[in-house]
Amino acid sequence: MKIKLADGSVKEVKDGMNALEIAKELSQKLGKSAVAAKINGTTTELTATVPDGATLEILTFDDEEGKKAVWHTASHVLAQAVRRLFPEAKLAIGPATDSGFYYDFDTEKPFTNEDLAKIEKEMKKIIAENLPLTRFTLPREQAIAKMEAAGEPYKVELIRDLPQDAVLSFYEQGDFTDLCAGPHAVSTGKVKVPKLLRTAGAYWRGDEKNKMLRRIYGIAFPSQKELDEHLQQIKEAEERDHNKLGRELHYFTTSPAVGQGLPLLMPKGAKTMQLLQRFVEDEEESRGYVLTKTPFMAKSDLYKISGHWDHYKDGMFVLGDEEKDDEVLALRPMTCPFQYTVYNAEHHSYKDLPIRYGETSTLFRNEASGEMHGLIRVRQFTLAEGHIICTPQQLEDEFMGVLDLIQYIMGVLGIENDVTYRFSKWDPSDKDKYVGDAQEWERVQDAMRTILDHTGLTYYEADGEAAFYGPKLDIQFKNVFGKEDTLFTVQIDFALAERFGMTYVDSDGQKKTPYIIHRSSIGCYERTLAMLIEKYAGALPMWMMSEEVRVMNITEGAMEYCRAFADRLKKAGIRVTVDDRPEKIGYKIREARGERIPYMLVAGDKEVADGTFAVRRRGQGEIGNMAQDALLELITSQDREKVIF
RNA sequence: GCUGAUGUGGCUCAGGGGUAGAGCACAUCCUUGGUAAGGAUGAGGUCGUGGGUUCAAUUCCCACCAUCAGCUCCA
Numbered sequence: 001m002k003i004k005l006a007d008g009s010v011k012e013v014k015d016g017m018n019a020l021e022i023a024k025e026l027s028q029k030l031g032k033s034a035v036a037a038k039i040n041g042t043t044t045e046l047t048a049t050v051p052d053g054a055t056l057e058i059l060t061f062d063d064e065e066g067k068k069a070v071w072h073t074a075s076h077v078l079a080q081a082v083r084r085l086f087p088e089a090k091l092a093i094g095p096a097t098d099s100g101f102y103y104d105f106d107t108e109k110p111f112t113n114e115d116l117a118k119i120e121k122e123m124k125k126i127i128a129e130n131l132p133l134t135r136f137t138l139p140r141e142q143a144i145a146k147m148e149a150a151g152e153p154y155k156v157e158l159i160r161d162l163p164q165d166a167v168l169s170f171y172e173q174g175d176f177t178d179l180c181a182g183p184h185a186v187s188t189g190k191v192k193v194p195k196l197l198r199t200a201g202a203y204w205r206g207d208e209k210n211k212m213l214r215r216i217y218g219i220a221f222p223s224q225k226e227l228d229e230h231l232q233q234i235k236e237a238e239e240r241d242h243n244k245l246g247r248e249l250h251y252f253t254t255s256p257a258v259g260q261g262l263p264l265l266m267p268k269g270a271k272t273m274q275l276l277q278r279f280v281e282d283e284e285e286s287r288g289y290v291l292t293k294t295p296f297m298a299k300s301d302l303y304k305i306s307g308h309w310d311h312y313k314d315g316m317f318v319l320g321d322e323e324k325d326d327e328v329l330a331l332r333p334m335t336c337p338f339q340y341t342v343y344n345a346e347h348h349s350y351k352d353l354p355i356r357y358g359e360t361s362t363l364f365r366n367e368a369s370g371e372m373h374g375l376i377r378v379r380q381f382t383l384a385e386g387h388i389i390c391t392p393q394q395l396e397d398e399f400m401g402v403l404d405l406i407q408y409i410m411g412v413l414g415i416e417n418d419v420t421y422r423f424s425k426w427d428p429s430d431k432d433k434y435v436g437d438a439q440e441w442e443r444v445q446d447a448m449r450t451i452l453d454h455t456g457l458t459y460y461e462a463d464g465e466a467a468f469y470g471p472k473l474d475i476q477f478k479n480v481f482g483k484e485d486t487l488f489t490v491q492i493d494f495a496l497a498e499r500f501g502m503t504y505v506d507s508d509g510q511k512k513t514p515y516i517i518h519r520s521s522i523g524c525y526e527r528t529l530a531m532l533i534e535k536y537a538g539a540l541p542m543w544m545m546s547e548e549v550r551v552m553n554i555t556e557g558a559m560e561y562c563r564a565f566a567d568r569l570k571k572a573g574i575r576v577t578v579d580d581r582p583e584k585i586g587y588k589i590r591e592a593r594g595e596r597i598p599y600m601l602v603a604g605d606k607e608v609a610d611g612t613f614a615v616r617r618r619g620q621g622e623i624g625n626m627a628q629d630a631l632l633e634l635i636t637s638q639d640r641e642k643v644i645f
Numbered sequence: 646g647c648u649g650a651u652g653u654g655g656c657u658c659a660g661g662g663g664u665a666g667a668g669c670a671c672a673u674c675c676u677u678g679g680u681a682a683g684g685a686u687g688a689g690g691u692c693g694u695g696g697g698u699u700c701a702a703u704u705c706c707c708a709c710c711a712u713c714a715g716c717u718c719c720a
């Protein structure tokens with residue numbers, strides 16, 4: 001029979017050969033060890049038979065899917081090791097992820113670090129045994145009986161919840177069998193070098209009403225060297241953790257007496273945030289936004305109209321008691337109903353629209369205690385919040401305008417390549433969470449999808465991530481731990497305008513309900529600051545640094561000289577300080593470097609004599625001596641908003 | 646909220662049933678120094694908070710608070 005290889009070439013092989021046998025014939029061509037196969041575009045194990053005329057791709061650990069097959073196998077090895085050492089442990093699920101694998105177990109006692117070391121040792125034993133993985137299927141009742149006999153209630157539940165006609169496949173490696181859809185590496189030996197990273201709790205089937213299981217996270221690589229490199233990368237990424245670095249650099253602090261999720265910005269952090277705010281507010285103004293300034297709190301009545309009271313009361317800071325008090329106030333968790341009230345204070349013609357309201361808005365959300373994280377999830381935060389009230393005809397243009405604003409801002413921050421776009425849709429099976437009916441949702445989601453397709457963006461769709469009043473385009477970023485959060489959001493709201501009785505008079509004299517676009521143009525400032533600290537490892541673009549230039553004298557004789565030039569810089573609008581302490585220059589440089597100051601200017605007797613400064617640029621080291629005028633020109637002339645170094 | 650870990654001077658950490666230590670930072674003095682740490686001296690902690698056990702608790706136990714990771718949630 002003939003098969004087609006991934007490179008397009010056609011190969012003649014014996015009938016009924018499996019991918020592994022073909023891979024062996026091709027072994028010198030591959031270079032790397034084969035771990036899985038892709039037959040006609042479907043990833044499968046190497047033991048799968050290749051049909052006549054099929055396209056075959058041999059996957060190695062360097063292929064995303066090959067890697068997943070190995071990691072998935074590693075999770076089975078983990079489960080097998082746990083079963084050997086802790087026979088009472090019940091198995092739940094154990095998939096590969098983008099960054100490794102995990103397996104969830106139900107055990108009486110938590111796994112200790114010593115346990116992990118033991119399990120890892122046992123895994124290495126199983127890998128050395130190089131047990132082949134064999135796949136087989138069972139009819140439903142037999143599959144259930146098998147898992148019941150094995151004492152695996154979670155597996156039984158999984159099978160029972162699968163559709164009646166589902167293929168129930170099992171993978172067996174030595175004395176261990178697991179219900180699993182595959183695909184897998186051909187044998188446990190392919191896992192090579194495993195490493196268990198940590199334990200964590202995880203709800204069975206991701207539902208907090210269910211029992212919490214014990215999850216073990218791990219990773220595996222073809223060699224110790226690659227594993228070490230990976231672990232080093234993780235360590236380096238965690239060095240950038242804003243929660244650590246942001247505190248070390250004195251951007252923010254927290255205090256138990258102030259409370260959880262309530263970071264205090266210190267002078268450096270506050271200055272950077274002010275610079276970001278000025279930039280965003282000016283940019284919005286130039287794009288036709290008008291300002292509002294609305295209260296931090298309102299009566300519960302307002303949130304009842306918007307629906308936030310019903311949907312999110314538990315997440316709000318409520319002042320007073322509904323049972324006892326005539327008036328109950330609540331701190332605002334968002335600005336929407338306030339800006340709608342502003343809109344309703346005037347009558348509007350279609351000629352007024354679109355109206356673009358913007359507000360640098362302080363918001364309060366009573367996040368659950370386990371959710372708070374540095375500057376990323378907090379109880380009080382600042383959002384560049386805006387609502388665009390427009391006619392249906394204007395919706396697409398306005399949406400595009402918002403996207404253009406967001407992309408411009410991302411460009412200036414230098415993060416446009418660090419984000420992904422998520423089209424967040426409703427979940428038709430969760431009616432409680434969403435207002436409106438299915439027809440409306442489908443209509444608005446279709447409209448949004450059409451707009452998104454017109455933008456040419458690469459985006460992915462996510463069910464159940466919409467706001468209760470409409471679908472969203474969320475711009476997502478990952479922090480140093482790989483956890484994803486929303487940075488920017490654009491939402492189409494088809495529900496709240498009507499609830500608030502917002503109208504405009506159209507050209508035909510009829511009152512109509514406008515569309516509303518909710519959007520944030522820079523995300524929450526605290527979260528954005530966190531992401532910037534992590535992205536730049538504290539070396540933020542110069543224009544948003546609280547201190548752009550530090551002038552340092554070597555000798556007392558150069559002190560006045562340094563101060564005088566710093567004054568010149570200050571007059572030119574540069575944020576500059578002078579370090580004229582009687583310290584050694586190496587010491588001053590060390591401190592300034594630690595603070596990621598973009599320009600360090602050094603003067604001793606020599607510089608005083610020839611009117612120059614020894615210039616050191618962040619990330620570049622010494623760049624030589626420069627005369628004062630040329631230096632002033634260099635520092636002030638560049639486009640400080642765009643230069644990142 | 647749930648699971649697990651952690652909490653010792655401003656920071657990073659050591660220690661351990663008999664009321665505490667290092668380095669950095671800070672203060673004073675000496676040092677006039679050439680691009681990542683000059684030297685000396687000193688000050689600073691009721692060992693997260695509150696209970697309990699004990700002759701004695703920072704150390705052991707319990708509760709709470711906070712921090713970290715993961716889960717769940719995220720208008």
